[in-house]
Amino acid sequence: MDAAGPDGGRDVRREGVEVGVGPWPGGEAAWPEDPRYDPELLAHGDRRNVVDRYRYWTVEAIVADIDTRRHPLHVAIENFAHDMNIGSVVRTANAFAVAEVHIVGRRRWNRRGAMVTDRYQHLRHHDDVAALLAWAGAAGLPVLGIDNVPGSVPIEGRTLPRDCVMLFGQESTGLSPAALAGCAEILHITQYGSTRSINAGAAAAVAMHAWMVQHAEPAPA
Template sequence: MPVGVGPHPLPWPDDPRLDPELLAGGDTRNVVDAYRYWRREAIVADLDPRRHEFSVAIENFGHDANIGTVVRTANAFGARSVHIVGRRRWNRRGAMVTDRYQHLHHHPDIAGLAEVVRAQHAVLVAVDNLPGAVPLETCNLPRRSVLLFGQESSGLTDEARSAAGLAVSIAQFGSTRSINVGVAAGIVMHAWIRRHADLSTAW
């Protein structure tokens, strides 16, 4: 089944947000229909006032392939920004090009991220099955949150755990010790949406 739309019929709309190359050749990007034929910069500008008051951060010390999935989900839920902690390079394949529409920031260490969180008057929320973590199912996530996730294999570093102002865990009922970090990120972001988002603004 074809994805997207073909060339726009003539005459083209007189709209500076539209990209002449896309109008001429068609738009098969992974964007909602409202943004068909729009320039990337115009899409970002339109998204910015719609973004929510939570951000997402993930530690990148082992080239975790799940980072792309986390970025894609952050885009779907309208995260204000995404923070990569540790290595600057990460596997973008899972992002499905959605990183082009997000505000991405890099921090060499947790201390750099924590400084930004304090400046934003936000709460750094560690997501991990840690002793003393508050069950996500009973926790009211702060409106201004930075949701922090660790590596798939080892979870959050000790530095990340120490810097967090709140730790939450996801209830599990099976035999596995943990769940995929990309799945965990989606669960926690959706918990924030259920608590704080204006659902009338969803596409």
């Protein structure tokens, strides 16, 4: 069962296993003076789903540290039906430290799948595809659509631009006609089974990883 942690983040508990760390050993007298540490977490323990190097850090300190090494990859997803996959996309984007996740369409989306990673990941909203394309054009970023439509090319082995936006569509319908028309290139993930498409959240993870393989530096220890 998950429960709210001291900073409002989600504790991660597994059957018979306590995840994370307890209160800082030695009590308050032994607390580090580093301002990145959260007194509430030091006092009560840190059960959040964060890597060990961020144990006891405040959310703000974690975001500031990730900001020093975010990748120039942006990820966008169309949201015309409160798509539950957005949470999964945000969680994966956080894992890969992408620059921003852009949500196109409705502002409201199901955050459960993000597992509180939206606190650590920069998000930007655009009212429609035209607004996203205008933003990308002003930023000088090509938009790559990810969808298995006629005319798309395999992402495997494709040289991906370092600075770009990857755009994903709805789970059921894929990219909208406006999105397809505005993309510099349409890529697809090669499949070998019977299903027409894979889950949108899974597709985003595969595409982001393809970019990381080409451009990312080794992860910090």
